[in-house]
Amino acid sequence: MSRLKQIYSWLDHRLQLGKPLIEMAEHPIPNRTASWWYVFGSAAFTLLLLQIVTGILLALVYVPSAGEAWNSLNFLNHQLTLGWFLRAMHGWGSNFMVAVVLIHMAQVFLFGAYKYPREFTWTLGVFLLLMTLGMAFTGQVMRFDQDAYWGLGIGASIVSRVPWVGGSLVHMMLGGPIIAGATLSRFFTLHVFVIPGLMLVFTFLHVWMVLKLGINEWPMPGRVVRRSTYMAEYHELTTRDGLPFVPGGVWKDAVFSAAIIAAVAVCAVVFGPFGPSGQPDPTIIQTVPKPDFFFLWLYAVLSYLPPSLETPFLLIAPVLGIAALLGLPFYAAEGEKSWHRRPIAILVLTTVAVSFGVLTHLGTYTPWSPHMDAWSGGPSIPARFLHTASPLEREGAVVFQAKQCRNCHSIAGYGGQRGPALDDIATRMTKDQLIRQVLQGGGNMPAYGKNLSPSEVTALVSFLETLHPANEPAAADAAQAAATGPSGH
Amino acid sequence: MNIPSHPEENPMPQSHAPAEDRLTVSRRWLLLKIGIAFNAVVGLAITVPVLKYLFAAVKPDAAYKSWVSLGPIADFPVGETRLAKFTNPVRLSWDGETSGVACWVRRVAEREFQVFAINCAHLGCPVRWFPQSQLFMCPCHGGAYYADGSRASGPPERGLFTYDARIVGSTLQIDAGQMPTLSNTAKLVQLDGGHDRTKGDSPCRG
Ligand code: FES
Numbered sequence: 001m002s003r004l005k006q007i008y009s010w011l012d013h014r015l016q017l018g019k020p021l022i023e024m025a026e027h028p029i030p031n032r033t034a035s036w037w038y039v040f041g042s043a044a045f046t047l048l049l050l051q052i053v054t055g056i057l058l059a060l061v062y063v064p065s066a067g068e069a070w071n072s073l074n075f076l077n078h079q080l081t082l083g084w085f086l087r088a089m090h091g092w093g094s095n096f097m098v099a100v101v102l103i104h105m106a107q108v109f110l111f112g113a114y115k116y117p118r119e120f121t122w123t124l125g126v127f128l129l130l131m132t133l134g135m136a137f138t139g140q141v142m143r144f145d146q147d148a149y150w151g152l153g154i155g156a157s158i159v160s161r162v163p164w165v166g167g168s169l170v171h172m173m174l175g176g177p178i179i180a181g182a183t184l185s186r187f188f189t190l191h192v193f194v195i196p197g198l199m200l201v202f203t204f205l206h207v208w209m210v211l212k213l214g215i216n217e218w219p220m221p222g223r224v225v226r227r228s229t230y231m232a233e234y235h236e237l238t239t240r241d242g243l244p245f246v247p248g249g250v251w252k253d254a255v256f257s258a259a260i261i262a263a264v265a266v267c268a269v270v271f272g273p274f275g276p277s278g279q280p281d282p283t284i285i286q287t288v289p290k291p292d293f294f295f296l297w298l299y300a301v302l303s304y305l306p307p308s309l310e311t312p313f314l315l316i317a318p319v320l321g322i323a324a325l326l327g328l329p330f331y332a333a334e335g336e337k338s339w340h341r342r343p344i345a346i347l348v349l350t351t352v353a354v355s356f357g358v359l360t361h362l363g364t365y366t367p368w369s370p371h372m373d374a375w376s377g378g379p380s381i382p383a384r385f386l387h388t389a390s391p392l393e394r395e396g397a398v399v400f401q402a403k404q405c406r407n408c409h410s411i412a413g414y415g416g417q418r419g420p421a422l423d424d425i426a427t428r429m430t431k432d433q434l435i436r437q438v439l440q441g442g443g444n445m446p447a448y449g450k451n452l453s454p455s456e457v458t459a460l461v462s463f464l465e466t467l468h469p470a471n472e473p474a475a476a477d478a479a480q481a482a483a484t485g486p487s488g489h
Numbered sequence: 490m491n492i493p494s495h496p497e498e499n500p501m502p503q504s505h506a507p508a509e510d511r512l513t514v515s516r517r518w519l520l521l522k523i524g525i526a527f528n529a530v531v532g533l534a535i536t537v538p539v540l541k542y543l544f545a546a547v548k549p550d551a552a553y554k555s556w557v558s559l560g561p562i563a564d565f566p567v568g569e570t571r572l573a574k575f576t577n578p579v580r581l582s583w584d585g586e587t588s589g590v591a592c593w594v595r596r597v598a599e600r601e602f603q604v605f606a607i608n609c610a611h612l613g614c615p616v617r618w619f620p621q622s623q624l625f626m627c628p629c630h631g632g633a634y635y636a637d638g639s640r641a642s643g644p645p646e647r648g649l650f651t652y653d654a655r656i657v658g659s660t661l662q663i664d665a666g667q668m669p670t671l672s673n674t675a676k677l678v679q680l681d682g683g684h685d686r687t688k689g690d691s692p693c694r695g
Contacts (some may be wrong), residue, residue: 018491028594059565067585118567149587153613153668154629161669167672175546177553177667178577180584182546283574285607285615302612307646368631368643372617408631418631428659446633451623472520 024211028242030234032218034249037111039256040104041210046257047097048203050264051135052196054090062142064188066280068197069144073276088268094139096264100292101132106349109328112337113216116313119329121209124202126325131199133294140292140302140432144184145276150289152179152187161311179282213248214238219337228332288369296363299358303368367417370407374415382412396463399456403448411467419445426468430477434461542604550673554578554666559594562661565602570595570636572606572617578666590665592616592652593625595636602661604670605638606650616649625649 012018049083050061076083104123108114114122137155141148152174159173160166175182217223217237243249278287305313339346359483371378381397389397400406408418415421429437438457440445452460468474496663532535559573559645573594580588605625607615614629624641625634632643639648650669655662 063586063662065583066587067583070585150614151630152610155612155667157608157611157670160672162672167550168544170668170670170672174668176581177548177579178590179668180577180587181581183587194494242655251687279586281589282607282615283586283589283591285572285591287615287616299630303644305644307644310644310646338584356646369628370626370631372626372628401619404619404624407619407626441642444631444642446624446635448622450635460646463584 020244025246026244027211027214028238029215029245030217030237030291031213031243031248034243034252036252036256038215038249039253040100040107041251041396043257043260043353044097044100044104045203045207046260047093047100047264048095048199050261051090051097054086054093055192055196057086058090058367059192060170064142064184066144066184069184070276070279071141073143074143076276077273077276084273085268087273088271089264091141091143091274092264092267092271094136095293096260096267097134098132100260101129105129106353108216109345109349111216111219112225112335112339112342112345113295114329114332115143115335115337116227116230116329117213118209118216119454121206121213122329126210126322128199128202128206129203129325130322131195134139134195135191135199135463136292136294138187139189140295141184142191143275146278146280146287147275147289147291148335149280149282150287151291152183154289154455160316161314175242182369211245215245216337219339221338223338224336288372289333290366291363292389293360297359299366300359300363303366328339369416370418370442371416372407374406374410375401375404378406379415380410385412385466387465392459393463393466394458396461398462399452403452403460405460410444419443422464422467424468424472426465426474427472428475429464430475431461431465432477432480433475510641550667554664556655556657556659556662557665559592559604559661559663561659562596562602562656563659565594565596565661567572567596570620572618575663575665591615592663592665594610594661595638600656602654602656603638604652604654604661604663608650608669609645610640610647610649610671611643611645613668 008018058076061072061076061083063069075085078084098179099260108122108125137151140151155180156170156173159169162169171177173183174180175186214234219235223233268334274292278284289294302310335341382403386394386397400411406415408416410417410421411423425434435457436442437445437448438452439449439461448457465474475486491551491664522615549581555578557575557578557668559575564572564573570590571594574589574591577584577588577590589604591607593601593607595605597603604614609616609627609632611627611632614627614636616625616627616632618625623636625636627645630644632645633641634645634649635641637648638651652663652665652669654664
């Protein structure tokens with residue numbers, strides 16, 4: 001017997017792991033399951049390992065102290081050899097992990113893989129998704145910069161809305177009365193010990209169940225899951241048309257995992273690390289805080305909800321959403337797995353995906369936010385709006401620019417998108433309507449009655465009245481015209 | 490090294506269960522139960538201090554608040570709104586820059602001040618003052634407030650949070666100490682959102 005084999009059997013005699021591992025490797029899986037569709041779970045696992053390794057490497061240098069964290073990140077970025085690369089790997093690894101976990105979940109949902117007997121595998125998977133998002137949020141806090149600081153402020157403000165215990169929850173979350181040293185320390189604990197520890201336990205159980213219960217078979221229309229017969233049918237399928245897990249199914253997992261890690265590395269090299277942005281000094285208020293990619297959709301939702309719906313939404317919607325995810329396999333443990341026979345499932349998945357896409361897109365360019373510098377930092381009102389203007393109208397244009405109207409309203413393609421573009425406002429509103437809107441506000445517009453003198457209002461409105469295309473007349477009040485004009489009936 | 494070539498030749502000893510009398514068995518179960526109960530008692534005794542430690546940061550608002558000076562009132566011209574900065578009264582030496590706090594001071598009249606939190610009443614982003622249009626604007630979700638702090642438009646459901654303010658000698662002081670949120674400041678001032686109320690129930694003590 002060769003020396004290697006001797007060492008192996010000496011070890012295995014003590015470890016007792018050989019037999020179960022070989023059994024696991026040889027267990028048969030349904031033939032068609034060895035598909036590229038089934039690689040996302042293992043890819044998520046690989047990314048988890050990558051995050052652990054890169055996380056440990058970053059922890060060698062990172063200082064989890066509110067006073068020093070930002071400096072240590074900049075040291076990693078600029079001074080330590082390849083520190084930027086490790087930060088970039090960890091940051092991109094995080095984005096890839098959230099994406100892959102979401103795709104994995106969508107695929108499992110689409111393939112009906114959560115049905116009997118894999119309900120609990122799904123349940124643990126839902127918790128793993130929540131923990132992955134938890135890691136993404138706490139990770140954003142580790143990058144202790146302006147965005148992290150104000151992101152924590154948003155988190156605390158949301159938590160403060162919980163009835164009765166809101167205030168105590170804020171203190172718990174922040175570790176004190178304000179976002180400061182204690183806050184970073186507790187988020188560090190969550191990010192490095194609590195959530196990863198739980199994740200490892202949950203991942204172990206999740207994978208254990210996948211191996212023990214067998215990988216979900218390829219869904220076929222008409223092949224209906226019944227509790228009474230499923231186990232026998234699955235066994236029959238894997239013996240009749242199965243192949244051993246290793247190497248049959250696993251080689252694709254291996255290839256895809258390597259490809260994902262390579263993709264993370266390429267992104268890391270090409271795009272570099274995320275931030276840190278400005279230092280976390282709360283007295284520097286020239287900042288436009290924005291969450292990381294996977295929370296942009298929430299950012300958009302928070303901007304569009306009417307104020308009265310906001311607290312109920314923030315507090316109830318997550319509970320309902322999680323309850324729905326957790327309840328799904330128990331509600332639909334039996335029945336068709338094939339997407340050909342599950343139109344509602346397809347509809348739900350499409351709706352969620354499209355909403356996510358649209359809201360994320362909106363979140364990237366924030367049409368609801370005033371452009372704080374549009375009134376002073378951009379191009380002035382183009383001459384074509386003014387070259388036939390009377391002195392009064394020109395004065396109105398000055399008022400328009402100086403009173404920061406442009407932070408919310410664009411003219412000639414430049415300005416905020418909070419309010420409507422005003423290039424042809426005169427075709428939509430009469431003089432009286434314009435005056436009313438300026439003085440009293442309404443819709444989403446503040447009232448300027450107290451901030452403008454009567455002469456400024458007159459000038460502003462006369463300028464606004466000129467804003468219509470040459471071939472389209474300004475809106476006029478028909479009743480007024482009838483009462484005063486010579487052409488009245 | 491004595492390595493058996495076939496582990497089966499040297500199997501792990503199987504547990505042998507000789508018939509024991511039932512009394513012994515039930516005594517063992519009883520002992521186990523006592524062991525578990527003992528663990529429960531010790532666990533409980535330890536849990537209480539651990540929970541107290543864990544919740545140490547949860548305190549009544551008053552415990553965190555105290556009067557802080559914003560500097561001489563002469564720094565704030567009448568009729569204007571200026572940014573003021575102070576260091577949070579409750580702080581740790583490793584807070585770094587984060588123990589700094591900013592607020593907006595509006596000097597309404599010679600001896601009348603309004604001090605607004607920097608945090609938007611919606612979700613806490615830092616609002617900016619625009620003297621030209623006399624508005625506070627929030628960079629996050631587009632909230633806007635009038636000069637007196639009342640709500641003008643956007644997602645916030647109320648006006649800006651205010652600090653209690655007082656004048657001591659010739660310095661302006663505010664009662665500050667924690668991040669203002671809906672849970673700890675909503676009760677301080679109820680601006681009804683109507684912009685024609687210039688002062689709300691502002692708790693300023695001029
Ligand atoms: S935080 Fe100011 S509008 Fe949302």
